[in-house]
Structure formats: structure tokens, C-alpha cells
Amino acid sequence: MNTTTTQPSGAGTGSPANEMRRGSLPNHFPAMLLASCAAVVAGILLAFSSFGFLLWGLLTAVAYVVIIATASARVEGGRKAKDRLVTAVVYGCFLVAMLPLVSVLWTVLRNGIVRFDGYFLSVSMSxxxxxxxxxxxxxxxxxxxxITGMATLISVPIGVMTAIYLVEYxxxxxxxxIIFFVDVMTGIPSIVAGLFVVxxxxxxxxxxxxxxAAGAIALSVLMIPVVVRSSEEMLRLVPQDLREASYALGVPKWRTITRVVLPTSAGGLTTGIMLAIARVIGETAPLILTTGSSATAINWNLFDGQMMNLPVFIYSQVRMGGAVNYERAWAAALTLILVVMLLFFLARIIGRMFAPKTR
Amino acid sequence: MAKRIDVSGLNVYYGDFKAVEDVSMTIEPRSVTAFIGSSGCGKSTFLRTLNRMHEVTQGARVEGKVLLDDLDIYGADVDPVMVRTEVGMVFQKANPFPTMSIYDNVIAGARLNSKRMSKSEADDLVEQSLRGANLWEEVKDRLGKPGAGLSGGQQQRLCIARATAVKPSVLLMDEPCSALDPISTLAIEDLIHQLKENYTIVIVTHNMQQAARVSDRTAFFNLSAPGKPGKLIEMGETNQMFTRPEQKETENYITGRFG
Structure with a gap:
């Protein structure tokens, strides 16, 4: 791989030692090829004055894959050619998978930044x-x-304790x-959870x-199965050795669970809980049904009257349809994404704090 | 401190499957008893019945009697958790608690049970247990570091220190050296020699030389065919077992001829 000499595959024949030698493409060949493919395709497209980014990317990818596979097959032999081909396809799939994500983030950022400032974050619509x-x-x-906080307070104890029951008892x-019904619960459409609470x-x-509170209950219906399944996986990852080591010291089962199993899996449990929060924090349908969509004032009381939240805010602003409403909706979407990212950031820090250390 | 173990007519089942059949033996205090036999012959299973650790496996149950001095550990009013504080265990794979420091690992038995202990008492217990496991000199400057950062042999000695820190009277060892290099193995064998001053030690091993080196008495387990329960074939003084075994089966196993 590290050699940059190009040598036709037919060169080394005869003795077994030579059979093991293969030519190889220069290290910078893939990058050069990709660049020249992109340039040539762009040139051709411009010549026919039909240039479009999607078409350009697609044709470049096809040209690159065909040429690198053929070149590699001639110089390096079949196995390396397959490696090159699959590498190119895997990278291509990765880029395709990243496209919507980057596009969404970019669009939200560009549109949301218009109204996103300290004033927007610090006043209500009252x-x-x-x-x-x-x-x-x-x-x-x-x-x-x-609402999400209350949903978490309800779901995490129920979910984690269910997982403990499933794994340990x-x-x-x-x-x-129980596993069957948790799976069924995972598949409940969110609007049904909302109707249930209504x-x-x-x-x-x-x-x-x-x-x-109604919204929080609806969200916890959606959240509990996610917490159960992720916590269950994390608890199963704790080696049986550790439980036995604890039993062998004369530690009862419940203390083994609270003092050995839970701390060992704390990092994973936190990540799972954060994913569950991210799953429900953007839920709109059940909240429109349960928390109302017309509140404009700040309301800290979960048990008193309508309560606005980010997804429903976005929904109701878009419904109003004016230019300023769209701006507010985008800025709120940006806020929601930032809140979720902040939570994930916190989860990583907490997870790292709990992670077992070796030095 | 060390106690005698008297086993009579012990059968071990996993669900409907009988894993060990009709074992009776006496294990002397302040001595090392080795269990040898091929894989799957029930010696580890039998070892785990001596502190009721087999009950961790679902569907495992026992018939017969195990006396620890005068106490039947399978008596109706006996708490398995208390049995395990009297009969400690060291496992094949060193298993220090990954979330705890070396210090916390040693006193895990007390800490996990939330025993009140003053700082100086805890310090003394840690030093005494680590010295007892010949590990003190190697780790005394990094007691606050995670136990998982030690080498395999050190981790296994840490586990022995942890087991002795709860002051049991019997120490069960399930192939404690099978994952260790010869030097670490020697360190543990030396340790076993010292520990038998105070404890009753039972060790399962696949290494015949190890059985010959460390044990006073040896028990040989075997099964007549795959799927049949394991049985105690013969038990006696280690010297005699390795030179003049009474059973043909034992001789075949020890000399490496089978069947």
C-alpha cells in the first residue's frame, strides 16, 4: 500500500515469492482521480449548459467508481479492485446519508438566524x-x-426499574x-398517546x-418504552462476573444492583435517557391535543391552564402564515435544535464522568 | 477462624439435568484441597455449591447436606448471603469492580454493605488485606487509581485481597491462575501457601502440577459419558493420589491416558 511504484500485474510471475508481489496504485491516485472526474464532468455539463449540482455529483461519483475499479483491477488485481469499489460505494452512501442532515441544519440555521437573538429568547408572545x-x-x-422535565421524571424511574426487573429478576x-407490551408501546403513534390523555x-x-401535566403524561407514554429498551440493553452489558464478585462478598442482590450494576452502567443509562428525551422533545401532535395551542404568556405551572411549547409554537406560527410568523417558526426551530444539542452535550459529559476508568 | 466442610450425599441439578451426583467428602481446615478433572465434570459446579453461588444460575438446586463446622448451610433458616460472608470466592477471570479504585475494591465487601467504619479502621483493613495478598508493596502509592488498570496477575491478587477483607473462614478458588502467566501464577501459589495458615482453601485447577504443588489433598471428578452427571471418583492425600491412585480412572487422567 505504501509503495508508489506502478507495476503491471503481469510482471511478477513464476516463483511463489513473485506471486505475492502486486502492483499498486500511487497513494494520491484516488484523490487525483476524484478531482479530475469532477472537473471533466463539470466541463462537459457546462458545455451542454445543463449544469446542476445533483447531476454533477451523481455523474462524478459514477465516473469515479467505474474508473477506479477498472484501473485497480488492471494494476492491483481482483481483490484490491473490489476493496476500492466497496470503499468508494461506502463513502458515497455516507455522503448521501449526511446530505439531508446537513441540508436541514443549514436551512434551519439560515432561516432561523434572522430573528434569533437575545430579545427573541427572553420575551413571550403575551x-x-x-x-x-x-x-x-x-x-x-x-x-x-x-413538560419534558415532568415527562422525564415520570418515565425514568418507571423505565429504569422495569429494565432492572426484566434483566435481574x-x-x-x-x-x-412485558417485553411484548413494551414493544407494542414503542409502536404507538404519538397522536394516539395524545388522544389517550385527552x-x-x-x-x-x-x-x-x-x-x-396532560402533555407530560402523553409524552411519558411515548418515552417509557424507549427508556425500558435502552436501559435493558445497558444493564445486560454489565458482565455477570461483576454481579458474582459482589454476591461472593456477601452482598445481597438489591445492594449489588444499586451499588455495582447501576454505577457500572450509569454512562450508558444516561445516554439512553437522553435519546429518549430527544425522541419526545420535538413531539407536536400529542401536545396540541393536550396542552392547547393558543397560550401566549409565560406559564410555569403544569397544572394550571394552557402551556405553550416549542413544537406547538412552530406549528401555530406556520398556521398563521405571515412573513413574520415564518421567521418566528424558523427561529423557534433553531432554538429547539439547540436545546436538543445542549442536552446531548450534557449527556456526553455526564456519561464520561460515570464511565469506568483504567488509569 | 478456618472451618471444616463436611459434604454428604450431594446432588446438584440444573432444572431437570443432574450435573453432579452423590458427592460426599470432608475438607479439612487450614489445608488446601484441590479439585481436578476434565472440563464439564462438575467440579466447578460442586465448588459453587459450597457457598451457594450456584443459586445465581436460574433453575439450579441441590439435594444433600453441606456442613460448615456444625452449621448446615442449606438449612431452612440459613441466609445464602450470610453463607457467602463466611465462604469467600475467587474467580477464574479477575473481576475487580471497574467503577472503584484499588482502595475501594479491597473494602468493597464492607462498603457495598454500608458498614460503618472509621477512616483509620478502613486504612488498616486495606493495608492488612493487600499485605496478605502480597500486593501492598506494588500498589501502596496508587491506592486511589482504578483497579482495572493493574496487570492480570495483580488484579487477581486484588480480588484475593478483596475476598479476604470480609474475613471469611473458607476461600474457594475457581481456576484462579488459568488466565495468568507463570510468574503471576507462582505469586498466587506462594500466596495460597501463606493463606492456608488461616483459611480452609479449596481450589479447582486444570493444571496437575499446580494441584501437586499447592494442595494437601486432591479430589478427582469425572463423568462416565457426556450428558451423564459428574461424580467424585477418588479423594486422598495429594502425594498418594499422584503416585499410587487407587482407581484406574484416576491414574489414566493423571498420567494423561484416557478411556
Whole structure:
């Protein structure tokens, strides 16, 4: 691989020692080839005045894959040619997978930055008419944090304890039944979770009652199965050796779980919980049904009246349809993405703090 | 401190499968007893019944009696957790707790059970246990460092220190040297010689020379065919077992001829 001499594959024949020698393409060959493919394709497309980025990228990729596979097959032989081909395809797939992500982030950033400033983050929409050039998203941030926070407080104990039960205690039929229903719960459409809580609130508090707590319950219905499955995987990763080491010291099972198993898997559990939070923090449908979509003022009380939150804020602004509404929606979308990224950042730090160390 | 173990008519089952059949033996205090035999013959399973660790495996159960001095450890009113504080265990693969420092690993038995202990008591226990495991000189300057950072042989001695720190009367060792190099193995064998002053030691090993070097008495387990339960074939003084075994089967195994 490190040699830069180009040598036709037919050169070394005869003795076994020579059979092991193969020519190889120069190290910089793939990069050069890619650059020249891109240039030539761009030239041809421009000559026919039909240049488009998508077409350009696609044709460049096809030309590159064909040429590198052929060149490698002639110089380096079949196995290396397959390696080059698959490498090119895998990189290509990676780029294709990254495209939508980068595009989404870029679009949100470009459109969101217009209104995204300290003022937007620190004021609510209280007393602001939809078409006025004023108002902000503070009340929605408050709502999102309060609702998601309460959903997390409900889901994490239930989810983690269910996972502990499944991994450490359950056996036989009951275990299979619980796993089955957790899987079913994972597949519940979010709007159904919202309807479930609307119906529940109707029974408990009468018609028309919307508040933040209802939204939190709906979100926790969605969140619990995710927490259970991810925590279960993490607990199963704790080696049986460690449990036995603890039992052999005369430590009872419950202490083994709380003092050995949970600390050992704490990093993984945190990551799993954060992923579950990210899963529900952008949920819109159940929150429109349960928390209402017309609150404009800051409301910290989960049990008193409508509560705005970021996804519903985006939805209702887009519904209004004015230019300033779109700007607010984009800025709120940017805020939501930043909140999620902040949570992930925190999760990484917490995970690292708990991770088992070797030095 | 060291206690005698008396086993009579012990059968071990995993669900419907009988893994060990009708074992009776006496294990003397302040001595080293080695279990030898081919893989799957039930010697590790039997070892784990001596501190009820087999109960960790689902569906495992036992018939028969195991007396620790005068106490039947399978008595209806006996708590398996208390049995394990009396009968400690060292495993094949060194398994220090990855979230704990060397210091915390040694006193894990006390810490995990939330025993109240003053700083000086804890320091003394750690030093005494690590000295007992011939590890003190190597780690005394880095007690706060993670136990998982030690070498394999050091980790295994750390596990022995951890097991002795709860002051058991019996120490079970399940192939403690099988993952170690000869020098670390020698260190552990030396340690076993010292430990038998105070403990009853039972060691499972696949290494016949090791059994001959460390043990006072040897027990040979075998099974008549795959899928059949393992049995105790013969038990006696190690010297005699390795030179004049009474059973043909034992002689074949020890000399490397099978069947």
C-alpha cells in the first residue's frame, strides 16, 4: 500500500515469492482521480449548459467508481479492485446519508438566524398580535422544559426499574409478556398517546381541560418504552462476573444492583435517557391535543391552564402564515435544535464522568 | 477462624439435568484441597455449591447436606448471603469492580454493605488485606487509581485481597491462575501457601502440577459419558493420589491416558 511504484500485474510471475508481489496504485491516485472526474464532468455539463449540482455529483461519483475499479483491477488485481469499489460505494452512501442532515441544519440555521437573538429568547408572545414585529419564544422554552422535565421524571424511574426487573429478576412467561407490551408501546403513534390523555382528562376533570401535566403524561407514554429498551440493553452489558464478585462478598442482590450494576452502567443509562428525551422533545401532535395551542404568556405551572411549547409554537406560527410568523417558526426551530444539542452535550459529559476508568 | 466442610450425599441439578451426583467428602481446615478433572465434570459446579453461588444460575438446586463446622448451610433458616460472608470466592477471570479504585475494591465487601467504619479502621483493613495478598508493596502509592488498570496477575491478587477483607473462614478458588502467566501464577501459589495458615482453601485447577504443588489433598471428578452427571471418583492425600491412585480412572487422567 505504501509503495508508489506502478507495476503491471503481469510482471511478477513464476516463483511463489513473485506471486505475492502486486502492483499498486500511487497513494494520491484516488484523490487525483476524484478531482479530475469532477472537473471533466463539470466541463462537459457546462458545455451542454445543463449544469446542476445533483447531476454533477451523481455523474462524478459514477465516473469515479467505474474508473477506479477498472484501473485497480488492471494494476492491483481482483481483490484490491473490489476493496476500492466497496470503499468508494461506502463513502458515497455516507455522503448521501449526511446530505439531508446537513441540508436541514443549514436551512434551519439560515432561516432561523434572522430573528434569533437575545430579545427573541427572553420575551413571550403575551400581548403581541401575530403580525406585529415583536414577541419571542421564552414562554415556549419554559413550556418545553417543564413538560419534558415532568415527562422525564415520570418515565425514568418507571423505565429504569422495569429494565432492572426484566434483566435481574423476571423469568418465563411474565417476562415475555412485558417485553411484548413494551414493544407494542414503542409502536404507538404519538397522536394516539395524545388522544389517550385527552380521554383520561375528560374522565378526571371534565371536558376542555388542557394543561401542561396532560402533555407530560402523553409524552411519558411515548418515552417509557424507549427508556425500558435502552436501559435493558445497558444493564445486560454489565458482565455477570461483576454481579458474582459482589454476591461472593456477601452482598445481597438489591445492594449489588444499586451499588455495582447501576454505577457500572450509569454512562450508558444516561445516554439512553437522553435519546429518549430527544425522541419526545420535538413531539407536536400529542401536545396540541393536550396542552392547547393558543397560550401566549409565560406559564410555569403544569397544572394550571394552557402551556405553550416549542413544537406547538412552530406549528401555530406556520398556521398563521405571515412573513413574520415564518421567521418566528424558523427561529423557534433553531432554538429547539439547540436545546436538543445542549442536552446531548450534557449527556456526553455526564456519561464520561460515570464511565469506568483504567488509569 | 478456618472451618471444616463436611459434604454428604450431594446432588446438584440444573432444572431437570443432574450435573453432579452423590458427592460426599470432608475438607479439612487450614489445608488446601484441590479439585481436578476434565472440563464439564462438575467440579466447578460442586465448588459453587459450597457457598451457594450456584443459586445465581436460574433453575439450579441441590439435594444433600453441606456442613460448615456444625452449621448446615442449606438449612431452612440459613441466609445464602450470610453463607457467602463466611465462604469467600475467587474467580477464574479477575473481576475487580471497574467503577472503584484499588482502595475501594479491597473494602468493597464492607462498603457495598454500608458498614460503618472509621477512616483509620478502613486504612488498616486495606493495608492488612493487600499485605496478605502480597500486593501492598506494588500498589501502596496508587491506592486511589482504578483497579482495572493493574496487570492480570495483580488484579487477581486484588480480588484475593478483596475476598479476604470480609474475613471469611473458607476461600474457594475457581481456576484462579488459568488466565495468568507463570510468574503471576507462582505469586498466587506462594500466596495460597501463606493463606492456608488461616483459611480452609479449596481450589479447582486444570493444571496437575499446580494441584501437586499447592494442595494437601486432591479430589478427582469425572463423568462416565457426556450428558451423564459428574461424580467424585477418588479423594486422598495429594502425594498418594499422584503416585499410587487407587482407581484406574484416576491414574489414566493423571498420567494423561484416557478411556
Amino acid at each position: 400581548g403581541v398580535l401575530p403580525s406585529m414585529d415583536a414577541g419571542g419564544v421564552y414562554h415556549a422554552i419554559v413550556g418545553t422544559l417543564a 423476571a423469568e418465563g412467561r411474565l417476562k415475555r409478556i 380521554a383520561l382528562w375528560m374522565i378526571l376533570f371534565g371536558p376542555g381541560e388542557t394543561n401542561g
